[in-house]
Amino acid sequence: MSDRDQPPLPSDLLPRYSEREVAAMLFVSVRRLQNWRFYGRGGPAYVKIGGSVRYCERDIVEFLERHTVR
Template identity: 50%
Template sequence: MMTETLTCELLSVSARTLQAWRLRGGGPPFVKIGKSVRYKRRDITAWLSANTLTSTSQRG
């Protein structure tokens, strides 16, 4: 299980961005353990694969 800080470093995004994704949806799946948020490395890898594009016209 990866902390929010480690996940931010891995994805090269700020903590605020990761928090916004959790709030709105659309970010990588996460696990709530009490008040702590954790990420599974395999979920991050799958999320990155699912969001990998080959051109800007693929979305929308």
Template identity: 50%
Template sequence: MNFLLDEVAAAEVLRLQPKTLCRWRWEGRGPAYVKVGGAIRYRIADIDEYVARNRVAQNV
């Protein structure tokens, strides 16, 4: 089962402000999201995928 997070909870997971996720949606970037009625929701799997895609490996 895919659990859905609201914008505030998703922002907490990413340690961002909810306004940042709102701006990213407007700019067409950030994690994938779904609209349930008029509500924006984020799947945990999509947040995990977004984090993995943006991983930067440092060669030390």
């Protein structure tokens, strides 16, 4: 099966959001996101492609759910 025969990924799995966009969504600084990644301290999961860091919608939602106080 070639890559062209693969079904497309669901849109929530596509790494589409930049650091700046996610920082704005979470009301934190870009530096805070970078620190979470560097120190491995609980930020949302991310995808690194080359030097570019991207976030998937699903991972942002999961991060928010983990940090929701009920």
